[in-house]
Amino acid sequence: MxxxxxxxxxxxxxxxxxxxxxxxxxxxxxxxxxxxxxxxxxxxxxxxxxxxxxxxxxxxxxxxxxxxxxxxxxxxxxxxxxxxxxxxxxxxxxxxxxxxxxxxxxxxxxxxxxxxxxxxxxxxxxxxxxxxxxxxxxxxxxxxxxxxxxxxxxxxxxxxxxxxxxxxxxxxxxxxTSASGGVFRTSGRITLTPRTIARVREFIDAHLQERISLDDLARVAGYSRYHFVRAFRQASGVPPYTYLLQMRIRAAAAMLRESDRPIAQIARDTGFATHAQFSTRFRETIGVTPAIFRGRADAGNAATASPFDTPAVRSPERAGRYNAG
Missing domain, CATH: 2.60.120.10 (Jelly Rolls)
Incomplete structure (x- = not known):
């Protein structure tokens, strides 16, 4: 630099x-x-x-x-x-x-x-x-x-x-890594409260069908994009985009269990551009395709029907206050 x-x-x-x-x-x-x-x-x-x-x-x-x-x-x-x-x-x-x-x-x-x-x-x-x-x-x-x-x-x-x-x-x-960068000092720490994370989650829930950017989430939280990413990762345990993807998959899993909507429609309703893209992300997260997941849920397979009983991300209620370092 x-x-x-x-x-x-x-x-x-x-x-x-x-x-x-x-x-x-x-x-x-x-x-x-x-x-x-x-x-x-x-x-x-x-x-x-x-x-x-x-x-x-x-x-x-x-x-x-x-x-x-x-x-x-x-x-x-x-x-x-x-x-x-x-x-x-x-x-x-x-x-x-x-x-x-x-x-x-x-x-x-x-x-x-x-x-x-x-x-x-x-x-x-x-x-x-x-x-x-x-x-x-x-x-x-x-x-x-x-x-x-x-x-x-x-x-x-x-x-x-x-x-x-x-x-x-x-x-x-x-x-x-620039040869002319000199000695860097990172900026001060910030915190995200459970209420702030809940506000971000509510925004995602309300805009699942849309593309959501880091700037959108940072504005909801009230921070710059850079500080939001650091603080959110500390508070939730994952980067914002991973949290966002998990919320999309969580919503899709609920729709597969509780509705008879076509899978392609569920993909659109949860913000995925194509059926194929949705199936790939769903399989990577859940371990099976949406069609297999729905079939097992219909058959009463409780383990598959509740894939987020122990979510990978901390819920807003459990997130607590964390320092962004």
């Missing part, structure tokens, strides 16, 4: 930077979330002119090892880049790139304000002092794993909540 004044968002919007990718294969996306979006590519030109962008750019190098040249004026920086290494480019920077080797990568575009908000809250810094430190071909297994989680979760019914949590963790990892 560099210490300097935030840029005033000069440059081209990432969506308009596509000339270099005219013949490329788009691998899903773009997947959009709060002030950021993710796009995966393969088969782009080996030579690329990168204009000044109004977003920070974080690149995950996929496909295999390669040699990358970053050219700025008369300066040329050459790096042998291993698989799943990352490159960071601050908004406003202009480079030419030349790649020797397999060309496949994920682009994560992040608004400078999003990066500054997350880092300043986590490390008690003035947002105006936060910038993105640039690097080429750096290896970090945590960054690679978080990138992979972002990519894999693109089709999750709670993408907004899942992605925001992963992205915040990724941005904090980049800041904490």
């Amino acid at each position: 560099t210490q300097r004044h935030l840029p005033t968002r000069p440059g081209m919007q990432p969506e308009d930077w596509r000339d270099w990718a005219a013949s490329a294969e788009t691998i899903g996306g773009p997947a959009r979330f709060d002030r950021a979006f993710l796009q995966c590519w393969a088969g782009t030109s080996a030579k690329m002119r990168q204009p000044a962008l109004d977003h920070h750019l974080i690149v995950l190098h996929r496909g295999g090892p390669k040699r990358v040249k970053r050219i700025a004026g008369s300066r040329c920086h050459i790096v042998d880049v291993p698989l799943n290494a990352f490159t960071t480019i601050e908004s406003g920077s202009i480079y030419r790139w030349d790649t020797e080797g397999p060309i496949a990568f994920a682009h994560l575009f992040v608004a400078p304000e999003r990066f500054a908000d997350v880092v300043s809250q986590a490390f008690d810094r003035d947002p105006a002092s936060v910038g993105l430190a640039e690097t080429v071909g750096q290896s970090d297994r945590h960054v690679a794993a978080l990138f992979d989680l972002l990519i894999a979760s693109r089709y999750d019914p709670d993408w907004a909540a899942v992605a925001d949590d992963y992205l915040d963790a990724l941005l904090l990892r980049l800041a904490a």
Whole structure:
């Protein structure tokens, strides 16, 4: 993390930077979330002119090892880049790139304000002092794993909540491992009361059919997204998006037991985009498909009919007060 004044968002919007990718294969996306979006590519030109962008750019190098040249004026920086290494480019920077080797990568575009908000809250810094430190071909297994989680979760019914949590963790990892980051001090502790958790749960119950983001839940709790995630994890034992998924599955299980609604309708009523997606998540959580669960419930199998008698998450009544550390 560099210490300097935030840029005033000069440059081209990432969506308009596509000339270099005219013949490329788009691998899903773009997947959009709060002030950021993710796009995966393969088969782009080996030579690329990168204009000044109004977003920070974080690149995950996929496909295999390669040699990358970053050219700025008369300066040329050459790096042998291993698989799943990352490159960071601050908004406003202009480079030419030349790649020797397999060309496949994920682009994560992040608004400078999003990066500054997350880092300043986590490390008690003035947002105006936060910038993105640039690097080429750096290896970090945590960054690679978080990138992979972002990519894999693109089709999750709670993408907004899942992605925001992963992205915040990724941005904090980049800041904490930056060579120019200095000594960081995390911000103070906060608590979530049982009443606050109950309020969050009531909001989820009332909006099960909708996509729910971390920002939605944080507003209900009355905290910033970053502080809410930390405090909620401490108070409930799981991240907010896991709690949200478990509540969706809990509601679906009750509908399967107590109604004759078609399974596809139950999937929609509990916020899942498709029947297949619902079945996969239900089986991962309960251990059987919705159809088998319903059949066993109809046959009077009490163990299957009550999968949440001992829930994985603490109920609001049992949550108590916990410090977010």
